[in-house]
Each structure stands twice: as structure tokens, then as C-alpha cells.
Amino acid sequence: AGQGEFYTMKTIVLAVLVSSLAWTSAAEGNFIPQSLRTQESIGKIQRHGYVPFKQHYPSNLNLRGGGKGNVLITGGAGYIGTHCAVTLQEAGYTVMILDNFSNSCxxxxxxxxxxxxxxxxxxxDVDIRDRAALEKVFKENKVDAVIHCAGLKAVGESVREPIAYYENNFVGAxxxxxxxxxxxxxxxxxSSSATVYGNPAKVPITEDFPLQCTNPYGRTKFxxxxxxxxxxNADPEWKVINLRYFNPVGAHSSGKIGEDPSGIPNNLMPYVTKVAIGKLEKLTVFGDDYDTPDGTGVRDYIHVMDLAKGHVAAVDKLFSIEGEVVYNLGTGHGYSVLDMVKAMKEASGKEVPYVIGPRRSGDVPTCYADATKAKQELHWEAKLGVKEMCQDAWSWQCKNPNGYREEAELAGAKK
Known part of the structure; x- marks a missing residue:
């Protein structure tokens, strides 16, 4: 069988298997990654129903929406979701957020x-695996379009805990x-991912490259x-845009929102900023023996605000496309891990100590985009460079040393 037949059969088999998994099993915690279980134990996760805005937020905030339509962002309290919310609101859309707050605030x-x-x-306040609660949201609210960001996203963790990734990502979707x-x-x-390309035969990567995922996270996206x-294909009323992200980094220039992982970061940039500010001792670089200029992995790092603007362009496009379309969202340039360490040192004025460790399972040597299609059809392209990525990530870290959590909250959680 060819590659396409292989993946089609695998998709059918997986769909049959995962569709039999009960929501109650997930609710009991059987498929919750280890990184989220501490939060679960202190009652951070609420899975049923939804929470009125005024219960949590000050009444003096101005409640008004845009005029373009209502967009629901799943995982909207997370890193990508919040930045998308900003750009969508600024573009005139009314934003609604759905999140189970298991890994967000x-x-x-x-x-x-x-x-x-x-x-x-x-x-x-809903988990997308809870179908009854999800139906309540859609039946009681006018939703014109959805941006689906909710899901687990760490490559290394997906290799260790694949069932959690299939349960959360695939069954949830x-x-x-x-x-x-x-x-x-x-x-x-x-919200798809460049991980669907696996280890590409050449770079830059166009949307028609063969798909050959190398880890469970990438396979859930595929x-x-x-x-x-x-x-x-089955229903012409459906309009779908799959955005294959490369490596989002940085933060909003205000320093008010940014990447706030729970526990030890799985992604490079938040780890590097925590080392630079002294919250972590050193960075472990996973492998320096790749066939790259300095031996470390090369990725297409894209500023999260450029990525968020790509979502606005995609939502705008949704109303005029037929069927399903795929776009890469990247800069078209590759930077190594050590390039990013050097850039953060320059942006912060701080040392970033690091050690070389073994390669990490599921990683590929080099991956960067050809985003020509997005430029031509979405009229979008990345504008911000590595300097801005590091400056904004550092600003977020300095203004929010504990992320969104206050010292008092952290102290209470430890008791």
C-alpha cells in the first residue's frame, strides 16, 4: 500500500478505537498527562457548564463587541488563543472563549x-470532550465560525503519554x-502544526509536501x-482552513499576555527566558550532532502576533472558500537552538547557561516553511524578526515572573 492508503487505513482504525472511549474515563483522570495532575488535585479544573464573565472579571471593563461576526476560540485562554482574541477583536469580530482551564488561566x-x-x-468553562456541555454552548449562542486551538501540544510528552494526546486532541476534535x-x-x-511534515526531504516546506509524522502529537494533528x-468533501456547507503553524514564540508587545506553561516548560523560548531570569538553572539542548550549521535543531520561529494576524486573515477567507484549504504559517527562515539562545542573551543582557543533552525522541533536524501560498491567497506574511520575538518574550517574562499567577496564589497552592 502507498503512503496515502496507509494513513487512510490508520485513520479509520484510530477513529474506531478512540470513538469508543467514554467521557467518564477522561473525567476520572485516566488520560490526563502527568503535567496537569497537580492542578487537578488542587481543584483547578472544572469541566462542566460555563462560567459567566462577570463572576471572574471586574465590572468596570467595557463590554462591547465587533460587527463582523461571532468567533468561538477553543483553548482561547491559552497562549495562541489569547493573542488570536486580541487580533480578532481589533479586526472587528466578537470573540467568545471556550476552555477547560487545565493548562491556562x-x-x-x-x-x-x-x-x-x-x-x-x-x-x-467547558472541556471539548464533554459533548453535552459543548452542545449547550452551541445551542444557546450564535457561533459564526470556530478557531480550534484546544489540545495538548508537547512533542516529548506525546511520546511518553500517547493515549492522553489521542484522547484530548483527536476525541476532543x-x-x-x-x-x-x-x-x-x-x-x-x-490549529494544525508543521509536525505533520515529519522529517522533510528538503526545505523550505510547501503545503503539498508528503506528510510523515514522527510523533503522536503530530499524528493527532494529521x-x-x-x-x-x-x-x-462529504458536505459542501463545510468550510475548513487548516493552518500549519511552525514555531510560535514571543508575546504581545504590551507584556500583558504571553506563554505561561504549567510546571517545567516543554518549549524552547519560555525555558530560555526562565533561565535568563534565574528561575531555572540551565537549558538542556537536545542534541548537537544534527546535520545543521552548528549541530543543533533548526526551526522556523514565528512571532505569535504574526501568527495571530494569520488567523484573522484565515477567518476572513473562510466565508469565500469552497471545501478545505491548507496554509503554512511561518517566516520562511530557519534558526538553530543556539541562534535563539544568542538572540535572547542580546535581548535580555543576561547569560543563558546551557548543556548539551541527547537527542529528544520525535524531533527532526531542520524544519522551516515556504509561506508563499498564505501570502498570495490570505494576503498575509510574517513581519517581525527574531529580535522582536526575543524582546517581547523577555518583556513578558520580566513583567510576569510567575506568569499570570501572583505570589500569593503560588504560596497557597503549595500548602
């Missing part, structure tokens, strides 16, 4: 309102698509893309 949504002056008055179809909301921008493609 409600304060991030308040900060979005502070940046834009347009508070988000519909915040749903399956639930979402079922509910959207049943309620007549059939426009979606999906399977969801395939599912959305099949749905769009």
Missing part, C-alpha cells in the same frame, strides 16, 4: 480586555465537529486534518 482573558478595551463577555455539524455551524480554522477534509 482566566486572568489571561482579563488581560485581553485590558489590551483591546473590548472585554470578552462570553467565557465557557471529533466531539467538536459532531456538535458543529448538528447545530449548523460549519466554518472552522484548525488525523484531525484528515477528518476535517473528509467532512468538507
Amino acid at each position: 482566566r486572568k489571561s482573558i482579563e488581560r485581553v480586555g485590558e489590551i483591546t478595551g473590548k472585554s470578552i463577555d462570553k467565557v465557557f 471529533l466531539n467538536l465537529i459532531k456538535v458543529m455539524s448538528a447545530t449548523g455551524c460549519k466554518k472552522i480554522v484548525f 488525523f484531525i486534518e484528515e477528518m476535517l477534509r473528509d467532512v468538507a
